[in-house]
Amino acid sequence: xxxxxxxxxxxxxxxxxxxxxxxxxxxxxxxxxxxxxxxxxxxxxxxxxxxxxxxxxxxxxxxxxxxxxxxxxxxxxxxxxxxxxxxxxxxxxxxxxxxxxxxxxxxxxxxxxxxxxxxxxxxxxxxxxxxxxxxxxxxxxxxxxxxxxxxxxxxxxxxxxxxxxxxxxxxxxxxxxxxxxxxxxxxxxxxxxxxxxxxxxxxxxxxxxxxxxxxxxxxxxxxxxxxxxxxxxxxxxxxxxxxxxxxxxxxxxxxxxxxxxxxxxxxxxxxxxxxxxxxxxxxxxxxx
Amino acid sequence: xxxxxxxxxxxxxxxxxxxxxxxxxxxxxxxxxxxxxxxxxxxxxxxxxxxxxxxxxxxxxxxxxxxxxxxxxxxxxxxxxxxxxxxxxxxxxxxxxxxxxxxxxxxxxxxxxxxxxxxxxxxxxxxxxxxxxxxxxxxxxxxxxxxxxxxxxxxxxxxxxxxxxxxxxxxxxxxxxxxxxxxxxxxxxxxxxxxxxxxxxxxxxxxxxxxxxxxxxxxxxxxxxxxxxxxxxxxxxxxxxxxxxxxxxxxxxxxxxxxxxxxxx
Numbered sequence: 256x257x258x259x260x261x262x263x264x265x266x267x268x269x270x271x272x273x274x275x276x277x278x279x280x281x282x283x284x285x286x287x288x289x290x291x292x293x294x295x296x297x298x299x300x301x302x303x304x305x306x307x308x309x310x311x312x313x314x315x316x317x318x319x320x321x322x323x324x325x326x327x328x329x330x331x332x333x334x335x336x337x338x339x340x341x342x343x344x345x346x347x348x349x350x351x352x353x354x355x356x357x358x359x360x361x362x363x364x365x366x367x368x369x370x371x372x373x374x375x376x377x378x379x380x381x382x383x384x385x386x387x388x389x390x391x392x393x394x395x396x397x398x399x400x401x402x403x404x405x406x407x408x409x410x411x412x413x414x415x416x417x418x419x420x421x422x423x424x425x426x427x428x429x430x431x432x433x434x435x436x437x438x439x440x441x442x443x444x445x446x447x448x449x450x451x452x453x454x455x456x457x458x459x460x461x462x463x464x465x466x467x468x469x470x471x472x473x474x475x476x477x478x479x480x481x482x483x484x485x486x487x488x489x490x491x492x493x494x495x496x497x498x499x500x501x502x503x504x505x506x507x508x509x510x511x512x513x514x515x516x517x518x519x520x521x522x523x524x525x526x527x528x529x530x531x532x533x534x535x536x537x538x539x540x541x542x543x
Numbered sequence: 544x545x546x547x548x549x550x551x552x553x554x555x556x557x558x559x560x561x562x563x564x565x566x567x568x569x570x571x572x573x574x575x576x577x578x579x580x581x582x583x584x585x586x587x588x589x590x591x592x593x594x595x596x597x598x599x600x601x602x603x604x605x606x607x608x609x610x611x612x613x614x615x616x617x618x619x620x621x622x623x624x625x626x627x628x629x630x631x632x633x634x635x636x637x638x639x640x641x642x643x644x645x646x647x648x649x650x651x652x653x654x655x656x657x658x659x660x661x662x663x664x665x666x667x668x669x670x671x672x673x674x675x676x677x678x679x680x681x682x683x684x685x686x687x688x689x690x691x692x693x694x695x696x697x698x699x700x701x702x703x704x705x706x707x708x709x710x711x712x713x714x715x716x717x718x719x720x721x722x723x724x725x726x727x728x729x730x731x732x733x734x735x736x737x738x739x740x741x742x743x744x745x746x747x748x749x750x751x752x753x754x755x756x757x758x759x760x761x762x763x764x765x766x767x768x769x770x771x772x773x774x775x776x777x778x779x780x781x782x783x784x785x786x787x788x789x790x791x792x793x794x795x796x797x798x799x800x801x802x803x804x805x806x807x808x
Binding site: 258260285353356366372377384385506525 | 679
């Protein structure tokens, strides 16, 4: 199919140089820090794998990692089905399609710290729209700076607001690519709505849903700016996700060794989980 | 049919509420905001916007952001074009591994790279320049642009290339006059996504700049902390950051879905 051509490497070279400069040099710096101890003045001492041991056995890391997994799990289990449901209900053609696409994509184009600031203004207990509605109209006590549960609900709802559209747009792209003949055949067979979804729509959406789940996994696992601006990791440590904790250690306390070791462990987990998702989903694909 | 269209309508309403609140806040006076809850601005004021457009630290934030985002978009698409062509047309030693390696750079948490990036760009003397941020954002935008363009290019039949060679076209001439027009929607989508991810990223942009190239998003965080709690000003600045996104999204509205699917639908 494709022509064998080793000179194609020259075409790839600019990308390789640019990405390698940005990826390999900083990565080597991180690896360097992770095996050394410093007391300032650019003096470094060989430390071996001590930092890795320290991070892996620390309760603080376990807690942050646990919160991170909980967050990502909740995000995936809410956003993916919700996104599919909205995509199924969207009109397939007509004047409303561009309107839906543009308005739905809008939240994704807002700078991440503005998203955090916007939700902060939105949820202020006495002067925010949501905060006022909860506290004064519904009479439910709601203040995310005081109550860990409220803080968690807020960061989840914020992420649903921010990123569900990604799943919607991907699922929608898969749905409109289904030829009408498939639906006509299903109608002749007297297929139920569920059967149409299960045997026509879902298989057609498989590729795009794989991409959606992968992207949502990677991005929600690496999330930093939005929850940091909104809650700052609080109240207490209740919303200190993994990356927030990492930045606290690296730039707040300037503990470079443990921060670097933690970075590498973090990256390894993301890589492994993404690889696992990808393999599981494409393996299923090859069977059918 | 009526009940079905209620679902997207409710969803869009949910998406618009926080945005409405931000915009409404930006037209209120500080006194009104602090006095208590009001659904609409009682006394409309443009003071917040006037302040932003007359204070250089504010409006330069916007100019800085637009400069490095534009640089990044141009660089990313330019280097990604030949690479995507190679991936879509040729097989070569290590092509699959290289493609996966590019993917992994999309996975690295920006928090991991913040400090090493600061040191790297300080060492090469690019700290606090627009090009530093533009190059740093290439880390995740170049792989993305390669993916999207590769998806669109693979949709163009190979016969197009072969016919052009038979007709005596040189490679550069074929690429610019025949191939590029054939994938122009793909180029548009790739540029849009580079713009988008460079525009919304803050952590690296903030780490790599101090004064001369400070992005608007970073100006906002500083103002929020140093000048007390000026919610109206913050809301006005936030509202202005939504506008460029809304403009570019309009141009690619028919290709957004295909772009998010990385050209693979």
